[in-house]
Amino acid sequence: xxxxxxxxxxxxxxxxxxxxxxxxxxxxxxxxxxxxxxxxxxxxxxxxxxxxxxxxxxxxxxxxxxxxxxxxxxxxxxxxxxxxxxxxxxxxxxxxxxxxxxxxxxxxxxxxx
Amino acid sequence: xxxxxxxxxxxxxxxxxxxxxxxxxxxxxxxxxxxxxxxxxxxxxxxxxxxxxxxxxxxxxxxxxxxxxxxxxxxxxxxxxxxxxxxxxxxxxxxxxxxxxxxxxxxxxxxxx
Numbered sequence: 001x002x003x004x005x006x007x008x009x010x011x012x013x014x015x016x017x018x019x020x021x022x023x024x025x026x027x028x029x030x031x032x033x034x035x036x037x038x039x040x041x042x043x044x045x046x047x048x049x050x051x052x053x054x055x056x057x058x059x060x061x062x063x064x065x066x067x068x069x070x071x072x073x074x075x076x077x078x079x080x081x082x083x084x085x086x087x088x089x090x091x092x093x094x095x096x097x098x099x100x101x102x103x104x105x106x107x108x109x110x111x112x113x
Numbered sequence: 114x115x116x117x118x119x120x121x122x123x124x125x126x127x128x129x130x131x132x133x134x135x136x137x138x139x140x141x142x143x144x145x146x147x148x149x150x151x152x153x154x155x156x157x158x159x160x161x162x163x164x165x166x167x168x169x170x171x172x173x174x175x176x177x178x179x180x181x182x183x184x185x186x187x188x189x190x191x192x193x194x195x196x197x198x199x200x201x202x203x204x205x206x207x208x209x210x211x212x213x214x215x216x217x218x219x220x221x222x223x224x225x226x
């Protein structure tokens with residue numbers, strides 16, 4: 001089944017404790033992206049990757065890192081999480097960045113205490 | 114305000130009625146996409162309309178695009194309780210780093226029996 005998977009789905013952590021949210025897609029998509037969703041703000045792009053070893057900042061990259069060593073995986077790293085990073089996170093992928101529908105993962109609900 | 118803003122923010126209708134949601138944006142775009150999100154879950158792509166198209170249909174969905182007014186509308190005909198969800202428009206535009214998909218804040222649709 002074609003899908004985007006994220007792990008963990010739920011995470012409660014404390015300020016400053018490094019964490020990684022994994023994202024994997026099995027559709028051989030070139031483009032992958034991370035978003036955060038907050039009430040009243042919609043989805044905001046954190047980072048995106050147009051292909052392996054190519055990543056770039058989105059609208060709200062501060063406090064996040066990403067890597068794209070393999071085509072299928074695009075982990076999101078929070079080196080030192082803070083309470084303002086409490087949010088619902090979505091990974092998405094598409095064939096390319098140009099005019100393609102994006103396939104979304106199920107989301108990761110992160111709470112930073 | 115953000116590129117891609119939906120109107121209204123919330124809409125409540127009776128089953129069988131039509132639901133219309135609007136999206137306005139600011140800059141020129143390559144295409145505009147509509148997504149649906151059931152509560153707290155990943156977004157699902159509904160329909161894509163290119164900048165040179167004016168109207169597109171998919172099942173009970175009808176999307177229009179007016180590039181001169183920088184606006185789009187999503188019409189759901191003969192609504193069902195299962196259509197209850199949040200609906201987002203996303204504008205796809207070319208930037209220096211490739212294409213960028215920017216989401217609006219969404220319209221919450223409630224279809225009552």
